[in-house]
Amino acid sequence: MSENGVRGEEDEVKMKEENEEKKKYELFMWGYLPGVLSHKSPLTSPVEVQLPDNGIDVQSWKDVCGGGCGFAMAISAESGKLITWGSADDQGQSYLTSGKHGVCGKSFLYGLIYIVSFELILLSSFITTFIKEAPEPFPLPTEDPIMKAAAGWAHCVSVTEKNDVYTWGWKECVPSSKVVANFASGGSFEGDAIRKESGSTDQESPQSQGSKPIGGSVAHQDNKKPEETAKRRRTMTAKQELESPPLADESLSAPACIVELDPGVKITSVAAGGRHTLALSDVGQVWGWGYGGEGQLGLGSRIKIVASPHLIPCLDASSHGPDRSLGSPRGSITTGSQKRKALGSYIKSISCGGRHSAVITDTGVLLTFGWGLYGQCGLGNTNDVLRPTCVSSLLNTRIEAVAGGLWHSVCLCDHGRVYTFGGNQFGQLGLGTGTDHTETSPRLVDAPILENKNAKVVSCGARHSAIMTGDSKIYSWGWNKYGQLGLGDTIDRNDPCEVPTDYCMPKNVACGWWHTLLLAESRP
Template sequence: MNGDGGGDAAVKMEESKEAIVLMWGYLPGASPQRSPLLSPVVVRLPASTGTGDSWKDVCGGGCGFAIAISESGKLITWGSADDLGQSYLTSGKHGETPEPFPLPTDASIVKAAAGWAHCVSVTDKGEVYTWGWKECVPSGKVLGDPAAGGNIEKEVLERQSSLLTEQVSPKSQVSRSASGSVSGFDSRGSSEEGTKRRRISSAKQATESSTSGDETLSALPCLVTLSPGVRIATVAAGGRHTLALSVSDVGQVWGWGYGGEGQLGLGSRIRMVSSPHPVPCLEPSAYGKDRSSTVPRGTMSSEGQLYKVPGSYVKGIACGGRHSAVITDAGALLTFGWGLYGQVLPKLLDAPSLENRNAKIVSCGARHSAVITEDRKIFCWGWNKYGQLGLGDVIDRNVPSQVPLDCIPKNVACGWWHTLVLAESPT
């Protein structure tokens, strides 16, 4: 869950300002009480990153764990992917203290994202690594255990060691919206978002054990194979799908994973795309100089009506649990995929709170979304059972609502049930 407003590799801070990271919502293992954080809380950078290092970017995270990047290009993770703290999906251990994640590459990480149970990152060379849930990992070079210090390549993904999971689907739940109505979600959705107990073995354990390749999750990082010459600028990971935005002259959005609710933007409810494919509804730029993707001049709404999209190309992408969003160069915000709590509208986002404001950065969580406007205000809307909207309560919002902050937000990243903000310190 995550998002990005443009092609810049990092959000630049003013030299006189210190970068801080704030978090709110539900992150099991990120706080001693393991209870939802309804208001922003400051996250401290681990000392293990080195003296003089600082926060560079926030990347959201998955179900109960968070991801960020330091100025030195290290991937930082914290939290737990379940209530019992049994997750080794991220740094190989869990806890309240953020820790660097050992990827099998010396290249600096410039962008990263995480879905429900998979992660994806981009190096300064434009390469993409992904790991976690096997269904979300496309074919590519599978690398050996980072802790062992080796690059053990295997020709096919099915032969790699896998993570093991136990999934317990909770009963259907209900939540109350800001208007006072009660909203429920089906068992299909709750089996994903509501899963609380998952037993995930470590990458080291998976490497040492002999597995058949039929398990659900894959522990080892995979170097994603794209067309020759394609370099990626940023990535977005959803519940079971991934989008990548090219920085090369090809200028294309790539997608893979599950698309049963239209979250891949393919114009149909195709269930599974097992390898990276160009997203056909975001046509390549005819000019070549635009290092992103062109939006068709006419876009079809869910009612079958053709309307004009402001802008000529996509500059930012975001993935939620089963929905996605993009921002055009003109600041237009478009969303597509599944929506029940107001996080997805069938056409251009139209809300009084965003009138005369252009979207700069967008991010999507499991069932909530967030946007930073050009005047540096942050708005959240959608499902709010765990306080992931940062509004001090657990009331759902069907329209964007401004989050009160005493600092200047520079980037926002939604996790599954939580939200992270990179901001300038007020002092």
């Protein structure tokens, strides 16, 4: 090719990039976001989110981040500001445990209120004085542009252009010290690696849980049979699941602070679960912190609070699961190095559900860990999974994306097909089946409406699911009590349904716990 030809291609690429930067994106929301509207009614159809009008240079949107219980998050285009809105409402639909610096950045009074939800009863404190009704930039202690952000039940995490991680909200989800141990290299907890606060009964060391580092892995000793544990969990009443958070005072929440990691670690992506956080580095390593009582931190034990970021051994030799040969012919011998090679060399994607986690390797292998009561780990049973384990039934399918809900998981393969597993109480698996039907192994969503569709983006709310296809169509299904499916009503769906978006060109979709956000380009 001639020099003029090369310059012509470079100019064309540059022009495309400039045109992309000039595009202005709109943001739409639907579902339950208390405080956004004066009547506090759910939004059953997409409504445009107005840009902040407070002198900040925000003229367009860059990305959507979903949000947590009753609050939403997005990133502005020009300055990379994290924009938040919503509230902790007086009906107890979102339990943002907030002090002077809440999840949405407003002031709060304190009071005890029982919050009743389908999965637990939680004693929390949060009576609001100020409601963040309109979108506003969140006051992070940095001016660096935000690249990614995520939210759990009552905590948030973000990563900047310089790969710094900031987190805030519920204090048990915010690291309290710098990492002093490395599970993957056979380290052990020392000193301040586990936070020990007075009055807290929810924090234990790995040693007290019967675990110790062995050759880059974490061995776990559990004398209880899995079936006995599962039975005990199933028969546990809601009252027995009462949580025991700290006392209702300012120590309940933490302001935004930087997360300290080992020197040289550069975080590129973050994910937030109910009470835990995952962070992915530029070299494909996964770090985790927060609550790990069901194994959602993948450290091989049921340690409840990990107060410092710890490296999760995702590609340990044990990740293939017990007595698995990773698809090798029967009778053949598969060495540890072959197993690791089949799993992959690094992690390329992370996701958190309510109490479980999922990661994808560079070879498209799906690994899951954490709470398994409803089969949301996809391993063919309802046991908790204490370390990252390969979803063997999908080994011959290259997985490109995964999302976790409260009780379910959804993943996309390289051909754009959709697989779901876990609880289906509200049709969130999209299989057309009735409620109270659990799938412990991945099932293909073969709904006629998705025929010849190529799913590219997936996101899960607490009990609803949404995807975006290659032709920029949005489909949703599952729980719809608050209109979070965007279909104009509050009727649950157990099959994928198309969300009307004729007025725009969807670019991304992200679910909060009870709402959905859509990033879109305006049609000419």
